[in-house]
Amino acid sequence: MLSKRILVIMFLVAFSILMVGCIPLIPPINNVAPVISSTADTTATAFMEYTYDVNATDDNGDALLYSLTTKPANMTIDLATGEIEWIPNATQVGDHDVVVEVTDGFLSTTQSFTITVSERTPMEIIVDSPLTFTVDEPYWFTVDMIAHDDIGKFVEAHFEVPESTEGVDISGSIEVAVGSDLVFLLEGYEFQTEEFTMEDATASFRGTFDEVGTYSTTIEVKTTDGTLLCSKDIDIVVVEQAVAEQLVVTQNSGQNDINRAAGHPYIDWTIDGSCIDFEFVNPTTVSYAFDYRVDREVGTVNSWSSIIIGGGELAGEEIGPSYNIVNVSAGSPQTVHVCVEEEVWVGLRLGGENDWYLDWIKFEVQ
Numbered sequence: 001m002l003s004k005r006i007l008v009i010m011f012l013v014a015f016s017i018l019m020v021g022c023i024p025l026i027p028p029i030n031n032v033a034p035v036i037s038s039t040a041d042t043t044a045t046a047f048m049e050y051t052y053d054v055n056a057t058d059d060n061g062d063a064l065l066y067s068l069t070t071k072p073a074n075m076t077i078d079l080a081t082g083e084i085e086w087i088p089n090a091t092q093v094g095d096h097d098v099v100v101e102v103t104d105g106f107l108s109t110t111q112s113f114t115i116t117v118s119e120r121t122p123m124e125i126i127v128d129s130p131l132t133f134t135v136d137e138p139y140w141f142t143v144d145m146i147a148h149d150d151i152g153k154f155v156e157a158h159f160e161v162p163e164s165t166e167g168v169d170i171s172g173s174i175e176v177a178v179g180s181d182l183v184f185l186l187e188g189y190e191f192q193t194e195e196f197t198m199e200d201a202t203a204s205f206r207g208t209f210d211e212v213g214t215y216s217t218t219i220e221v222k223t224t225d226g227t228l229l230c231s232k233d234i235d236i237v238v239v240e241q242a243v244a245e246q247l248v249v250t251q252n253s254g255q256n257d258i259n260r261a262a263g264h265p266y267i268d269w270t271i272d273g274s275c276i277d278f279e280f281v282n283p284t285t286v287s288y289a290f291d292y293r294v295d296r297e298v299g300t301v302n303s304w305s306s307i308i309i310g311g312g313e314l315a316g317e318e319i320g321p322s323y324n325i326v327n328v329s330a331g332s333p334q335t336v337h338v339c340v341e342e343e344v345w346v347g348l349r350l351g352g353e354n355d356w357y358l359d360w361i362k363f364e365v366q
Helices: 002-020 255-262
Strands: 043-045 050-053 065-070 083-086 094-103 108-118 124-126 131-134 139-146 154-160 172-176 185-187 190-192 201-209 213-223 228-239 247-251 266-272 275-281 288-294 324-328 334-339 343-350 356-365
Touching (some): 124 228, 131 201, 201 228, 255 266, 266 343, 266 356, 275 324, 288 334
Parallel strands (some): 043 108, 131 228
Antiparallel strands (some): 050 083, 065 094, 094 108, 124 139, 154 190, 172 201, 185 190, 213 228, 247 356, 266 275, 288 343, 343 356
């Protein structure tokens, strides 16, 4: 009798499978819907990976399945773990609605949020360019790498030995300063860093070059898989050493040397580029006056302003507006420092009316 009942039950089960196509799922008693406990990051950057690990729990201990019912193109979710991955492209800058659904097979729950995608700010390299060097003189320059949205990436940086447009390699040396954030080592014809984690960094270099010319190179920063993140063209201009401007004597009658030998008032001077120090010396027992004029400037106003110069280079000009007076007492030298753009005249004023210049000495910048 019992075997007949078992056969009847088996028949009914088989019949149900044939009619329905599967064994019907019966929800557990007191089943509750899953609960999502995590919060989504609602910001993303174009070309940068976006991830969100959806965390959900089920009081009944049921296995959970995750899905996206609303999503932007190319966004994916792991059905078993709930991890969302997405790399938005340039056309996806803006707002995107996302709806996550989690189900235990009977009941489900959803989470909705909006992701705002902003444009990517790529890393940049900043360096003064063109860099101007003087032949055989060392010169420091810095290369700044600003990470921006590429911070944290594993990268390397390199640049080739600078060369001219004719393909001539720059001759001299380039070295990296101690204490730089990055160390570039010369390997063959290329300066190369080891792999590093991208962050704001500065490398200081010192270059000393032997030949005049314009030389170029390009600094590149790439990820370890070879993706170019940023590059910067650099021009190095090497010039001849500049000839410093120098005051030289262009007019001297020799009277100053005669005065010195005879114990009369005279002038000493020391030249430093376009500047000069005059020492007005009076070895006599009476006072004398010396005069100087820089770049034909207007001199010191004095009581002889209306007197006309009777002789010498400035004959016919008024005294006062034409020069600066240095009164020198007996045995008390006076020193004057002047810098000029073109020329300076200096002389000793003699004569009963103090209007005749015994000796003018002219210095010009060359």
